[in-house]
Amino acid sequence: MTQLPGPTAKKLGLVIDLDTCVGCHACVISCKAWNTENYGVPLSDQEPYGADPSGTFLNRVHSYEVQPAQGTAQLVHFPKSCLHCEDAPCVTVCPTGASYKRVEDGIVLVNESDCIGCGLCAWACPYGARELDAKEGVMKKCTLCVDRIYNENLPEEDREPACVRTCPSGARHFGDLGDADSDVSKLVAERGGFDLMPEQGTKPVNKYLPPRPKDAEPQIDILAPFLEPIAQDGKGFVGWLDKALSALPGGAK
Amino acid sequence: MHPAPSVIIFTTFSGLGFGLLFWLGVGALVPGGLSAFIWFTIAYVAAVGGLLASTFHLGHPERAIKAFSQWQTSWLSREGIAAVATLLIMAFYGAGLVFGGTRFAALGWLGAVGALTTIFTTAMIYAQLRTVPRWHHWTTPALFLTLSLGGGALLGGQVSETIGLLALAGGLQLYAWAMGDKRFQRSGTDMDTATGLGHIGKVRAFEPPHTGTNYLMREFIHVVGRRHAVQLRAIALGLGFVLPVVLLLLPFSHIFAVFAVFSHIAGVLVVRWLFFAQAEHVVGLYYGKR
Numbered sequence: 001m002t003q004l005p006g007p008t009a010k011k012l013g014l015v016i017d018l019d020t021c022v023g024c025h026a027c028v029i030s031c032k033a034w035n036t037e038n039y040g041v042p043l044s045d046q047e048p049y050g051a052d053p054s055g056t057f058l059n060r061v062h063s064y065e066v067q068p069a070q071g072t073a074q075l076v077h078f079p080k081s082c083l084h085c086e087d088a089p090c091v092t093v094c095p096t097g098a099s100y101k102r103v104e105d106g107i108v109l110v111n112e113s114d115c116i117g118c119g120l121c122a123w124a125c126p127y128g129a130r131e132l133d134a135k136e137g138v139m140k141k142c143t144l145c146v147d148r149i150y151n152e153n154l155p156e157e158d159r160e161p162a163c164v165r166t167c168p169s170g171a172r173h174f175g176d177l178g179d180a181d182s183d184v185s186k187l188v189a190e191r192g193g194f195d196l197m198p199e200q201g202t203k204p205v206n207k208y209l210p211p212r213p214k215d216a217e218p219q220i221d222i223l224a225p226f227l228e229p230i231a232q233d234g235k236g237f238v239g240w241l242d243k244a245l246s247a248l249p250g251g252a253k
Numbered sequence: 254m255h256p257a258p259s260v261i262i263f264t265t266f267s268g269l270g271f272g273l274l275f276w277l278g279v280g281a282l283v284p285g286g287l288s289a290f291i292w293f294t295i296a297y298v299a300a301v302g303g304l305l306a307s308t309f310h311l312g313h314p315e316r317a318i319k320a321f322s323q324w325q326t327s328w329l330s331r332e333g334i335a336a337v338a339t340l341l342i343m344a345f346y347g348a349g350l351v352f353g354g355t356r357f358a359a360l361g362w363l364g365a366v367g368a369l370t371t372i373f374t375t376a377m378i379y380a381q382l383r384t385v386p387r388w389h390h391w392t393t394p395a396l397f398l399t400l401s402l403g404g405g406a407l408l409g410g411q412v413s414e415t416i417g418l419l420a421l422a423g424g425l426q427l428y429a430w431a432m433g434d435k436r437f438q439r440s441g442t443d444m445d446t447a448t449g450l451g452h453i454g455k456v457r458a459f460e461p462p463h464t465g466t467n468y469l470m471r472e473f474i475h476v477v478g479r480r481h482a483v484q485l486r487a488i489a490l491g492l493g494f495v496l497p498v499v500l501l502l503l504p505f506s507h508i509f510a511v512f513a514v515f516s517h518i519a520g521v522l523v524v525r526w527l528f529f530a531q532a533e534h535v536v537g538l539y540y541g542k543r
Contacts, residue, residue, distance in 0.1 A: 002323045018450075028462070053465045060462035062539055068454035075459060076450055080539065089383070095320035095330035114319055117312015120329055122472065123254075126384045126442070128536035131468040137312020194449045197535065199441040200383055208449055 002094045004087065008106040011178035012144055013084050013205035014164065015187055019212045020171035023063055023077030027163035027172060031059040031081070031142075034162035039147045040112045044135035056133045058082070058142045059163055076211055079172070081163070082129035082142035083196065083204035084108050090121035090130060090141075098139070106178070106205060107146055112138045126200045149174075177205050254385065255475050256529035263307035264375065264528075265521045267336075268397065270300025271368040272405020274343050278365030282409050285354045293347040295408065297340070304336060328381055332374035339367030372401045379528075386440035387532045392429040399425055400521060407517055410510065412501050419517070423494035426524065430486060437533050437543070447538040458541025473534035474542045485527055493520020 035058055036043040045055035059081040067073040084101075088108050091099045098114035099121050101107070110121075117137040122130040130141045145161035148154060158165060164172040175184030184207075187193070193207035234242050245251050273296040276282060284292050308314040321337070323330040343364040349357050376397035379388040403418030444458075445451025497513040497520075533543045 002326045025462075054463075054467050056468065057462075060467075062458065062462050063460035064448055064450060065457045065459040066450050066453045066455065067457070074453065076448075078448060080462075092326040093329065093381070095323050095327045095333065096316070097319070097323050114316065115313065116316045116320060118320070118329065119310070119312075119472065120327075120378070122469070123382055123534070124384060126535045128469040128473070128539060132312060132472075134468065139312075196449060197442055197446050199446055200535070210449065211453065 002091050002097050002099060004091055004101055005103040007086065008101075008103060009178055010104065010176055011084075011086070011106040011205045012149070012175070013106070013177045013184075013207070014081070014144075014161070015173040015175070015177075015184045015193060015207050015209060016079055017171040017173070017191075017209040018076050018078060019209060020169050021061075021077040021079060022169050022171070023061055023075075024168065025061050026166050026168055027079055028057060028059050028061055030162040030166035032057055034145060034148070035140075035143065039143045040110070040140065041133060041136040041138060043140060044133050046134050054134075056131045056140050058129075058131070058140060060128075071214075074211065074214060079163075080127060080129070080196075081206075082108060082144075083127060083202070083206040084142075084144060086203035086205060087201060089124040089126075089200075089202060093120045093124045095120070105176075107144045108141070109143055109146065110139050110141055112136075115139050126197050126202065127204075144174075177207065254529045254532040254534060255472050256526050257310055259306050259309040261522060261525045261529065263303045264397075264525050265303070265518065266299045266306070267303030267375065268372060268401035268521070269404045269408060269518070270296050270298070270303060271336075271339065271371050272401035272403070273408045274300065274339065274405070275365045275368040275402060276405050276409040276411055276414075278343060278346065278361040278363075278368060280356065280358065280361055281406075281411050281414070283350070283356055285350055287351075289347065289350040292409070293343070293351065296343075299408075300336075300340065328374055328377040332371060332378060335367060335371040335374050339364055339371050342367055369398065372397055384535050385532045386436040386442070386535070387433040388528075389440075390429070390432070390436065392425060392432065396422060396425050396429055400524070404517055404521060407497060407501075407514055412505070416498050416501055419494050419498050423490060426490070426494070433531070440535070442535045442538070444538055444541075447535070458539070461540055469536055470540060470542075474537045474540060475530050476542065479531060482527065482531055485523055489520050489523035489527060491520070492516045493524055496520075 032043055043056040047053050059079060062078040062080060064076045064078055065073050066076055084106055088101055091101050091108060096114045096116055098111045100109060115138040117132055119132050121139055122132060130139050133140050149159050151159060160174045164174040173184050173187060175182045177184055179185060188207045191209040193209050195204050233239060277292060308317055320330055320333050324334055342360060346357055346360045346364050349355050373394055376394035380393035383389050399418055399422035403415055403422050406414040406418055444456040448456050450456050497517045500509045500513040503509055537543045
């Protein structure tokens with residue numbers, strides 16, 4: 001049913017720390033690996049070893065350069081996947097009822113056997129969280145690893161989304177953002193977690209933690225400015241050779 | 254947005270077909286026998302042909318029947334229901350004219366309301382999308398309606414209605430272009446809100462997530478065709494609105510009327526190509542592109 005369930009008590013989601021993410025793309029790979037073998041159809045690739053490779057991914061890492069008014073530019077790695085919005089526009093536009101938001105935990109899913117592949121949900125999503133699989137013709141999106149987080153066949157430490165489990169820098173956190181006392185909610189409150197495109201009115205569940213202010217870099221070596229430069233103009237024969245070669249047509253100046 | 258031929262053909266010809274069904278339904282022209290058969294065939298070929306074209310971009314057209322189920326929230330579902338209901342009602346209305354030579358006026362009016370509803374619901378599929386600021390505006394349904402009714406009147410030989418409606422649609426189109434060009438900037442969505450990093454400084458996309466392209470970039474970021482937008486707008490206005498009106502104002506001739514119809518269709522195809530090619534989806538911001 002494509003009617004939204006109304007506010008759900010439990011809001012499972014991710015908290016992504018833009019301060020800690022190093023942009024290694026391990027979450028992208030582990031996501032693709034888990035989800036191509038589990039929930040729904042595989043995530044296909046087109047021409048993976050050809051000249052123009054492309055494929056379906058549920059999680060992608062962008063990198064942005066942020067230039068402050070003063071000082072040096074900062075590079076921020078920016079993982080992006082479905083934000084499991086409370087007011088998910090992708091769900092209500094679906095003509096078949098394939099897209100739905102779960103009442104019990106707020107996860108937004110696609111029932112692939114009902115999906116006609118019209119793509120309207122991807123049009124309605126401002127975040128680019130949904131990709132139509134080019135081979136299977138159905139819409140793919142982050143499932144929050146619904147087949148891991150409740151999976152009692154897995155050891156308990158593995159019952160979290162593959163991206164969170166694999167992140168080597170601890171930049172991804174998983175939990176219930178509907179519970180004000182959960183670790184993720186406390187983290188969001190403490191670090192000033194924010195929504196992406198709040199003006200779109202989607203009320204995302206996933207939150208992003210801003211990069212911490214950069215330290216001012218002290219002068220590392222006070223003697224460095226006084227060191228002689230290593231490269232100098234040559235003297236003697238080498239100096240003459242340098243000038244002579246430069247004088248030839250096309251020679252380096 | 255990617256200007257897919259299937260959706261351009263769909264919106265253009267379905268619009269025309271349902272526009273013609275509207276004028277047939279209200280009784281602006283009441284043909285009988287063979288001529289009624291020809292009129293209804295033209296309307297159904299355009300309307301149904303357009304609808305069939307729209308199924309070509311589906312990943313699983315064989316499941317299309319499921320799309321009639323979610324009318325409570327989905328404009329696409331509502332459109333499907335309105336289209337099929339209208340085509341059924343007008344089939345009975347047309348059969349009455351073709352075989353019985355009788356006009357069931359109430360059925361005709363019901364079909365006309367259905368045709369208007371179909372056109373409106375088609376437009377709302379686009380107008381509902383906040384993610385595409387250019388479309389998210391009342392001018393989208395207003396233009397779809399006036400264009401369809403104008404085109405339908407032209408096909409149905411309703412001269413004065415055509416002139417009035419095409420003049421109105423042309424004016425609306427100019428207004429929609431002028432306002433639409435500014436709407437992305439005014440939407441409040443930009444690199445700062447997309448990344449939430451604006452408080453640190455100016456945000457620039459530095460590295461994309463992958464070396465190649467992806468579904469999102471193919472579907473939502475279409476830059477190539479926008480280069481000739483001004484020239485294409487002039488062509489669309491000339492062919493779609495000005496030339497048909499001029500041809501209809503000249504002393505009546507069937508040749509001029511046929512030229513007017515073909516010119517209008519060519520113009521609307523260009524209008525619809527621009528409608529998609531010039532529409533910018535906010536997801537492009539994440540790629541530093543529009």
